[in-house]
Amino acid sequence: MADARTAAARGAVSFDPIAERYDETRGGEARGAVRANDVAAWLPAGRVVEVGVGTGLVAAALRHRGVDVFGVDLSPHMAARAVDRIGPRVALGDAHALPLADACADAVLFVWVLHLVGGVGPAFAEAARVLRPGGRVIAVHDAPRSTPTDLDGPVDALFAPLREARPDSQETVAAAAHEAGLITLHQGDTSRHQTAKSPRATTAEIETRTWAYLWHLDDAQWQATVEPVLAQLRALPDQERPRGYEQWSSLSVFARP
Numbered sequence: 001m002a003d004a005r006t007a008a009a010r011g012a013v014s015f016d017p018i019a020e021r022y023d024e025t026r027g028g029e030a031r032g033a034v035r036a037n038d039v040a041a042w043l044p045a046g047r048v049v050e051v052g053v054g055t056g057l058v059a060a061a062l063r064h065r066g067v068d069v070f071g072v073d074l075s076p077h078m079a080a081r082a083v084d085r086i087g088p089r090v091a092l093g094d095a096h097a098l099p100l101a102d103a104c105a106d107a108v109l110f111v112w113v114l115h116l117v118g119g120v121g122p123a124f125a126e127a128a129r130v131l132r133p134g135g136r137v138i139a140v141h142d143a144p145r146s147t148p149t150d151l152d153g154p155v156d157a158l159f160a161p162l163r164e165a166r167p168d169s170q171e172t173v174a175a176a177a178h179e180a181g182l183i184t185l186h187q188g189d190t191s192r193h194q195t196a197k198s199p200r201a202t203t204a205e206i207e208t209r210t211w212a213y214l215w216h217l218d219d220a221q222w223q224a225t226v227e228p229v230l231a232q233l234r235a236l237p238d239q240e241r242p243r244g245y246e247q248w249s250s251l252s253v254f255a256r257p
Contacts (some may be wrong), residue, residue, distance in 0.1 A: 007074055009093045011213050012118035015054065019077035020057050025210045031193055032057025035111055039138045040065055042253045046106030049130065050170045051095050051123070051136070056082030059089075069109075072098055079171035095123040100130045107131075110139040114168035116212070120176045128180040131256040137182060140190055141168040142250035149243035151202055158206070162213050170250050182254035194201045196242035203233045205206065216234030 002023065008014065020129070036058045046068065050059050053071025055078055062069045063086050071086065072093040073079040082090045093099040095110075095117040108127040117123045127137045142164035146152075167210060170187050206226060209215055217226065 006044065007096070010096075010118040012074060012096075014075040014078075015116075015118040015212070016075045016077045016213060018078065018212075019055070019081060019209065021208075021210065022081075023057065025205060026057075027195060029057055029061070031195075031254055033061040034144075034191060034193045034248065036061030036065070037138055038140065038251055039109060039111070040067070042138050042186065043067060044106050044134070044136055046132075046135075047104070048109060049098075049100065049105045049209060050109040050111065051093075051127065052110060052116065053082045053090060054078050054113075056085035056090070058109070058111050060085040080116060083129050096126060097110045098126045098130055102129055103132045105130045105132065105135060107136045107138060110137070110141065112140060114139060114173065115139045115166045120167050120172055121179060122183070124173075124176040124180040128182055128256055130146055133256055135256050136185070137254045137256075139168075139173060139175065139252045139254075140249050141252065142166065142170060144247050144249050146247040147245045150236055151199065151227070151233070151243055153196065153231045154236075155202065158229045159211075159213065170252060171185070173250075173252050174254075177252070177254040184252070185255050186251070186253040188251055190248045192246040192248045194244065194246055196207060196244040198238075198240050198242045199233050199236040200239045200241075203230055206230060206233075 017023045026087040048067055050069060051209055053059050053073045056071060059069045059071050071082050071090040074094055076092060079090045079092055091099050108131060114120050143166050
């Protein structure tokens with residue numbers, strides 16, 4: 001079983017607090033299917049392990065395509081939802097100490113999780129350990145980018161400093177992969193996912209601390225950094241009108257020689 005306390009001590013994040021709301025606030029099965037399509041083109045034949053499987057959105061879409069996929073997650077509540085989607089193919093585990101044998105997988109996936117594992121380098125070292133020769137590590141990572149809307153000003157005021165500090169840039173991820181003995185096959189962008197959000201919905205997501213960045217802010221920090229952003233969002237016109245935009249992330253593929 002994963003030692004969640006050890007993982008948390010080094011900065012890894014368990015999504016237990018958001019498990020019940022995760023799907024509805026992260027794009028659900030539609031978004032999972034889009035990202036499954038992105039990674040499927042790079043998967044070799046054989047067994048796939050998704051590290052940070054979450055509620056199984058991507059894994060379920062891959063299973064639907066006939067992929068032999070298993071999942072590992074730090075969060076018991078998220079893992080339980082993944083079991084509901086893909087069956088008893090999910091284990092509790094830490095990305096730095098996967099509960100897997102050496103050279104047992106043909107591919108390892110990291111989808112929207114490398115910024116949460118408390119250290120990209122050890123996560124890649126573990127991925128390389130469990131890969132068979134010729135296997136691949138495929139990562140969807142980096143701060144999401146999007147086409148502009150009038151939500152950007154307030155939201156960027158809150159999240160831009162955090163995005164700049166993220167540990168899963170293309171350069172950092174490539175360096176960690178190379179340190180683990182992997183070679184780069186591809187670095188680029190995912191496909192663009194169409195979505196929409198209104199000012200009122202964005203305000204509600206922040207107020208209910210949907211995003212992990214907000215979970216540990218105390219009252220003083222909230223008043224200083226979050227309340228001004230909420231005021232800007234509430235001042236936007238057409239509070240109920242969804243703003244449509246496209247969103248995408250980085251996609252990197254590495255191979256074990």
